[in-house]
Amino acid sequence: MNTAKIIFERLWKDYLQQNPEAKKIYDLLTDEGENVQNDHIAFRTFDHPKIDIDVLAKPFLEVGYEFAGNYVFEEKKLFAKHYEHKTDKQAPRIFISQLETGKFSEFLQNTVKSIVRKLPDELISSMELLYAGNAWGKPSFKIYQQLREESEYAAWLYVYGFRTNHFTVSVNALKKYNSLEKLNAFLKESGFTMNASGGEIKGTPQQLLEQSSTLAGKLPVQFEEGVYEIPACYYEFARRYPDQDGKLYNGFIAKSADKIFESTDNTK
Ligand code: NI
Numbered sequence: 001m002n003t004a005k006i007i008f009e010r011l012w013k014d015y016l017q018q019n020p021e022a023k024k025i026y027d028l029l030t031d032e033g034e035n036v037q038n039d040h041i042a043f044r045t046f047d048h049p050k051i052d053i054d055v056l057a058k059p060f061l062e063v064g065y066e067f068a069g070n071y072v073f074e075e076k077k078l079f080a081k082h083y084e085h086k087t088d089k090q091a092p093r094i095f096i097s098q099l100e101t102g103k104f105s106e107f108l109q110n111t112v113k114s115i116v117r118k119l120p121d122e123l124i125s126s127m128e129l130l131y132a133g134n135a136w137g138k139p140s141f142k143i144y145q146q147l148r149e150e151s152e153y154a155a156w157l158y159v160y161g162f163r164t165n166h167f168t169v170s171v172n173a174l175k176k177y178n179s180l181e182k183l184n185a186f187l188k189e190s191g192f193t194m195n196a197s198g199g200e201i202k203g204t205p206q207q208l209l210e211q212s213s214t215l216a217g218k219l220p221v222q223f224e225e226g227v228y229e230i231p232a233c234y235y236e237f238a239r240r241y242p243d244q245d246g247k248l249y250n251g252f253i254a255k256s257a258d259k260i261f262e263s264t265d266n267t268k
Contacts, residue, residue, distance in 0.1 A: 003062075003063045004060075004063040004064060004065070004085065004088065004091055007059065007060075007063065007127075007130070008038070008041070008092065010131060011041065011130070011131070011163075011164045012164075012167065014131060014133075014163060014164070015163070015164045015167055015233065018163065018219070018232055018233060019216075019217065019232055019233045019234075019235070020217070021192065021214060021217040021235065022167065022214075022233070022234075022235040025169075025187065025190075025192065025214070025235050026235075028186075028187075028190055029169070029174070029177070032176055032177070033175070033176070034173075034174050034175060034176065034177065035173055035174075035175075036169055036173070036174075037090065037092075037169070037170040037173040038092035038167055038168060038169070038170060039092060039093065039168040039169065039170040039171075039172075039236075039238040039240070040082070040092050040093035040094065040095050040168045040238070040252075041092050041093075041094060041095070041164050041166070041167050041168065042094075042095040042096070042097070042164065042165045042166050042168070042236075043056055043094075043095070043096045043097070043130075043162070043163075043164060043165060044096075044097055044098075044099075044153065044156070044157050044165050045096065045097070045098045045099075045157070045162070046098060046099050046101055046112045046116070046154075046157065047079070047098040047099060047100055047101055047102070048101065048112055048113070048116045050116050050119070050124050051116060051119070051124065051129070051162075052098050053079070053080070053081050053096045053097070053098045055124065055129070056096050056129065056130065056162070057081065057083060057094070057096055058127075059127040059130055060083055060094050061083070062127075064085050064086050064087060064088065064091075065083040065084065065085050065086070065091075065094060066083060066084060066085075066086050067081060067083055068082050068083055068084040068093070068250065068251070069081065069082045069251050069252065071097075071252055071254045071257065072254065073097075073254055073257070073258050073261070075258065076151070076153060076258060076261055077099060077100045077103045077104065077151070078097045078098065078099055078100065078153065078261070079097065079098055079100055080095060080096060080097035080098070080252075080257070081095075081096055082094065082095045082096075082251065082252055083096075084250060092167075092168070093250065095252060095257075097153075097261075099151060099153055099154055099157070104150050104151065104154070105150060107146065108147060108150055108151070108154055111143060111147065111154075111158065112154075115136035115158065116136075118135075118136040118137060119132075119135055119136060120135075123135060129162055130162060131162065131163070132161060132162045133160065133161045133162060133163050134159060134160055134161035135161055135162065136161065138222060138223065138224050139158055139159045139221070139223050139224070140223060140224045140225065141223040141224065141225040141226070141228055142225065143158065144158060144159055144223065144230070148266060152261075152262070152264065152265045152266065153261060153264075155266070156230075156231070156264045159221055159230060160232070160233075163233070164233070165233055165234075165264070166213065166233055166234050166235060166236045166263070167235060167236070168211075168235075168236040168237065168238050169183075169235065169236070169237045169238070170238060170240075171183060171210075171237055171238060171239035172239060172240055172248075178239075179239065180200075180201045180210050180211075180212050180237060180239055181201070183212075183237055184200055184201070184212055184237075187214070192214050193214065193215045194212055194213070194214060194215065195212070195213045195214065195215050195234070195259070195260065195262060195263040197259045197262045197263075198256075198258075198259035200212050202253070202255075202256035202257075202259050202260060203253050203255075203256040205241050207253050207256075208240060208241040208242075208243060208249030209238065209239070209240055209241070209249055209251070209252065209253050209256065210238070210239045210241075211236060211237065211238045211239075211253075211256050211257075211260060212236070212237050213234050213235065213236040213237065213260050213263045214234045214235045214236075214263070215231070215234060215263055216231035216232050216233055216234040216263050216264045217231070217232055217234075218230060218231055218232065219231075219232040230266055231263075231264045231265065231266050232264075233264070234263040234264065236260060236263075
């Protein structure tokens with residue numbers, strides 16, 4: 001039994017339920033006869049030792065993944081690791097980032113400590129954490145707004161908790177839309193808004209990785225103070241190029257990912 005597959009199916013189901021736009025894009029591409037494969041899926045967390053990258057990575061290590069790279073995002077004060085499956089080369093890469101809370105205000109640090117305190121130990125030690133969503137209870141809109149002043153990432157995570165932040169279509173596996181230029185044009189014609197921060201396409205063929213993403217659609221969220229619409233998750237697209245030895249590049253480009261993180265910013 002391939003348990004990695006079971007994890008992904010459950011994450012995918014949750015993600016589609018929460019992101020009707022991703023479902024529409026997936027359906028559009030499959031209607032065009034495309035085989036939609038995942039390049040990578042991404043998670044966000046805080047660097048608190050009870051819920052940090054290593055804790056979220058555990059279920060993946062147990063089903064055959066191994067550590068494959070570290071990334072530093074100085075401006076956004078994030079650190080990330082990526083994992084690859086040891087034997088199944090079709091299995092998506094896993095990208096997990098964490099906010100370096102020590103570099104933020106006491107308010108942010110105390111907020112993180114107080115929400116982590118609300119998590120049951122059984123949840124933290126089980127694989128259910130991956131699917132737990134916001135397991136610390138109804139968020140406060142006031143705290144959300146205050147977190148946004150320091151970090152959109154922290155604010156998003158405070159509201160949504162543990163879930164797949166994005167799935168990523170492998171452009172290499174597409175036939176008709178086999179470049180980001182073609183795919184982005186098709187998505188825009190179909191009415192989707194792309195994240196244009198740093199240009200619609202992040203990265204270059206020379207860097208061996210090009211990425212683009214939709215802007216996260218807004219969803220109504222129940223806060224203590226009432227219902228507000230805020231950005232949810234987004235869908236990403238990645239095209240990888242072979243290196244000089246003809247081996248497909250497997251890593252990530254920090255400068256590009258830095259801009260992709262902004263796909264969940266609550267701008268307008
Ligand atoms: Ni990504």
